[in-house]
Amino acid sequence: MRLVVLSILIVASAALRADAATQSVTAVADAFVRAVAPDSNFGGAGAVVIAPPALSNGEHQGLLRFDLAPVKAAFDAQFGAGNWNVTSASLRLTTTPASSGNFNANAAGPIQVSWMQNDSWVEGTGTPGAPTTDGITFNTLPLFLSPGDQPMGTINFPGGNSGANTYAIALASGFSSDVLSGGLASLRLFAGNDTVSFLFNSRNFGTAANRPVLLVDAIPEPAAGCVVGVLALGLLRRDRGKRTRTCAPVRHQPIMAP
Numbered sequence: 069m070r071l072v073v074l075s076i077l078i079v080a081s082a083a084l085r086a087d088a089a090t091q092s093v094t095a096v097a098d099a100f101v102r103a104v105a106p107d108s109n110f111g112g113a114g115a116v117v118i119a120p121p122a123l124s125n126g127e128h129q130g131l132l133r134f135d136l137a138p139v140k141a142a143f144d145a146q147f148g149a150g151n152w153n154v155t156s157a158s159l160r161l162t163t164t165p166a167s168s169g170n171f172n173a174n175a176a177g178p179i180q181v182s183w184m185q186n187d188s189w190v191e192g193t194g195t196p197g198a199p200t201t202d203g204i205t206f207n208t209l210p211l212f213l214s215p216g217d218q219p220m221g222t223i224n225f226p227g228g229n230s231g232a233n234t235y236a237i238a239l240a241s242g243f244s245s246d247v248l249s250g251g252l253a254s255l256r257l258f259a260g261n262d263t264v265s266f267l268f269n270s271r272n273f274g275t276a277a278n279r280p281v282l283l284v285d286a287i288p289e290p291a292a293g294c295v296v297g298v299l300a301l302g303l304l305r306r307d308r309g310k311r312t313r314t315c316a317p318v319r320h321q322p323i324m325a326p
Contacts, residue, residue, distance in 0.1 A: 087147070088155070088285060089146055089285070089287075090284065090285050090286075091142045091143065091283070092160075092281050092282065092283045093134050093135060093138055093139055093284075094276070094279050094282075095133060095280040096135045096271070097111070097131075097132075097133040097189075097271070098111070098131060098133065098191065099113075099130070099191050099192060099204050100117045100128050100131070101206040102117075102125075102126060102206055103126040103127040104126040105199060105205075105206070106205060106207040107201060107205050107207055108194060108199035108200070108205055108206075109192035109193070109194035109200045109203040109204060110192070111190070111191035111202075111204065112191075112193040112194055112195045113195050113196055113272065114195075114273050114274075115164050115167070115267045115269055115270050116130040116132070116257070116267070116268055116269075117130065117266075118130050118179055118257050118259055118266040119171070119264070120262050120263070120264065120265075121262075122262035123172045123262075123265060125170060128259075129256060129258045130256070130257040131184075131189060131209075131254060131257070132159075132282075133187060133253070133254045134252070135252055136246055136247050136250050136253055139247060139250070140247065140248065140249070140250030143286050147286070150248075151288060152287065152288055153287060154247050154248065154286050155287055156239065157247075157283065157284050157285065158234050158235055158237060158283045159223065159234070159235050159237060159255075159280065159282060160232055160233070161233060161235065161268040161280055162230075162231070162268055162269045162273075162279075163225075163228055163229060163230055163232075163268055164230070164267050164268060164269050164273075165230070166267055168196065171265075172265040173265060174225075174228060174266060174267060175265045176225055177224070177225060177259070177260060177261050177263055177266075178222045178223070178224055179224075179225055179258070179260055179264065180221075180222055180257070181219070181220040181221060181222070181255055181257055182219055183218045183219075184214075184217050184254035184255065185217055185242060186212045187252040189204045189208075189254065190202070190203040191204070192204060216242070218241065218243070220238045220255065221238030222260055223236075223257075232278065247286075
């Protein structure tokens with residue numbers, strides 16, 4: 069019986085894995101902010117820049133916003149509305165070299181990722197050559213940060229000046245809720261040490277395939293798997309009960325002397 073139960077659980081687990089699906093969306097807004105130009109917007113730039121305060125060109129932070137409505141619609145179509153759970157997520161970012169001496173050269177290191185509760189920041193149209201004030205800046209960034217923001221782990225930039233890499237990010241409950249509701253999700257990226265520097269193509273980059281992409285993985289709602297597990301557990305308990313009754317010692321009545 070134990071072998072039967074184990075086989076049922078293995079088959080159920082394999083079925084869930086086989087039904088796993090991935091959906092991807094390109095950023096609908098992105099920008100970076102610079103400490104050395106705290107009132108300038110760079111939302112129209114062709115790259116997003118991340119750097120720590122310790123480097124010569126000062127601190128840079130990046131923001132990405134994704135519309136998750138297509139992701140929800142695709143998972144609903146495949147699994148049924150609300151009958152799925154998010155299991156993992158990742159970012160695909162394409163490295164680009166620094167375009168001028170105003171930015172630090174790329175250098176390997178950790179980048180922190182944070183889910184932002186507030187999605188109302190404005191991308192703006194500024195570029196490094198023609199900054200504007202029509203969108204988010206270094207000085208206005210704190211207005212969009214809140215205690216409700218949640219960490220999504222660290223991605224490790226390998227260095228170099230080209231190539232697309234996919235970076236796994238941790239699931240934050242707020243992010244998962246955004247996916248399940250088909251809402252907007254904003255991510256903030258900032259340096260994880262004093263030496264890392266990372267430039268990657270923005271959504272304004274000419275080649276669409278090299279723009280920032282969010283990938284979300286999901287599996288069917290585990291209700292079916294839970295039912296199978298409960299049934300298997302029931303079978304196992306019933307089997308144990310049978311063996312317990314079968315093997316119980318027989319009580320003999322004492323023989324009374326005449």
